[in-house]
Amino acid sequence: MIKVALPNKGMLFEPTQELLKACGYKASKPYKTLTQIDSKNGIEFFFLRPSDIPMYVGRGIIDAGITGIDFNAEAKSPAVKVLDLPFGASKLCAAVPNESPIQSLADLKDATIATSFPNIVESYYKKKMDFVVLEGAVEISVSLGVANAIVDVVETGTTLKQAGLRIIGEPLFRSNAAIFCNPQKTELEEVNTLIRRIQGKLVAQTYMMIEYDCPSELLSKACEMTPGLDAPTVTKLHGREWYSVKAMVPREEANAIMDKLWDAGARSILLFGIESARI
Numbered sequence: 461m462i463k464v465a466l467p468n469k470g471m472l473f474e475p476t477q478e479l480l481k482a483c484g485y486k487a488s489k490p491y492k493t494l495t496q497i498d499s500k501n502g503i504e505f506f507f508l509r510p511s512d513i514p515m516y517v518g519r520g521i522i523d524a525g526i527t528g529i530d531f532n533a534e535a536k537s538p539a540v541k542v543l544d545l546p547f548g549a550s551k552l553c554a555a556v557p558n559e560s561p562i563q564s565l566a567d568l569k570d571a572t573i574a575t576s577f578p579n580i581v582e583s584y585y586k587k588k589m590d591f592v593v594l595e596g597a598v599e600i601s602v603s604l605g606v607a608n609a610i611v612d613v614v615e616t617g618t619t620l621k622q623a624g625l626r627i628i629g630e631p632l633f634r635s636n637a638a639i640f641c642n643p644q645k646t647e648l649e650e651v652n653t654l655i656r657r658i659q660g661k662l663v664a665q666t667y668m669m670i671e672y673d674c675p676s677e678l679l680s681k682a683c684e685m686t687p688g689l690d691a692p693t694v695t696k697l698h699g700r701e702w703y704s705v706k707a708m709v710p711r712e713e714a715n716a717i718m719d720k721l722w723d724a725g726a727r728s729i730l731l732f733g734i735e736s737a738r739i
């Protein structure tokens with residue numbers, strides 16, 4: 461049985477729970493319980509603080525885990541990223557009070573910076589810096605007088621704005637959620653099954669299946685409009701010079717492609733969702 465760590469709280473908790481459930485895993489966190497055994501799939505899930513997951517996976521105590529790229533970098537963990545996930549997208553930005561004379565990231569070299577990510581900040585500046593290290597609610601620290609600036613996660617910017625801060629320069633780091641694996645465990649069968657199932661679900665969320673009929677003179681143009689991942693499947697209709705075409709199309713473009721096919725003369729155009737996929 462392999463060990464897999466999942467976030468026990470925070471921004472990654474719900475999307476991770478939903479993803480694993482959709483992939484057929486018994487991974488829902490029981491109330492006040494920090495483990496869940498999925499014996500059918502040979503996995504014991506551990507619900508841990510997302511910032512602690514890189515340490516456990518890096519040491520090989522846990523085989524694989526889902527957390528943020530920023531947390532893995534901050535922990536300087538040897539865990540390897542094996543798959544990006546489409547949630548937890550964030551950036552680490554420096555910010556100062558609106559009225560501060562500081563204008564650029566270079567001006568922050570000698571400032572006292574409040575942050576939960578001192579290692580990432582030092583890698584950015586490539587020198588020892590002066591920090592107040594906080595667990596959270598970092599935006600309020602400047603008005604409380606412990607620092608001149610912060611480096612913290614920004615998503616919409618609302619928390620910064622409410623605290624009377626403004627962003628300086630470009631983000632120091634960009635992050636999203638990902639699956640990380642211990643470098644010695646990347647070949648484990650259960651780890652690879654987990655990755656393939658999640659990849660399959662992500663493909664299913666990104667693509668749809670289109671099926672339509674078109675006259676023979678339209679076939680090559682229609683296939684150009686719906687090239688699929690490799691090539692569209694084409695079947696001749698019985699008793700007519702018409703063809704049935706089936707292909708995967710990007711979900712975001714699916715309706716526009718249907719409109720174009722219709723205008724070009726295709727008919728009986730059907731669009732299907734994909735539950736999962738192994739490509």
Ligand SMILES: Nc1ncnc2c1ncn2[C@@H]1O[C@H](COP(=O)(O)OP(=O)(O)OP(=O)(O)O)[C@@H](O)[C@H]1O
Nearest residue numbers: 470471472510511528529530548549550613615635
């Ligand atoms: N508002 C947000 N939007 C998107 N991603 C975010 C946001 N806040 C944090 N993240 C990202 O989600 C991951 C987990 O951060 P989160 O703040 O949820 O963990 P935590 O600090 O351990 O939990 P909590 O804040 O509840 O104590 C990190 O990789 C972080 O970059």
Ligand SMILES: O=P(O)(O)OC[C@H]1O[C@H](OP(=O)(O)OP(=O)(O)O)[C@H](O)[C@@H]1O
Nearest residue numbers: 596597598613614615616617618619620
């Ligand atoms: O740009 P915004 O959309 O406002 O989001 C950014 C905020 O979200 C996170 O806070 P969280 O709720 O995780 O609390 P924390 O500060 O205690 O970690 C992050 O630390 C920022 O404070």
Ligand SMILES: [Mg+2]
Nearest residue numbers: 470471596597
């Ligand atoms: Mg947080």
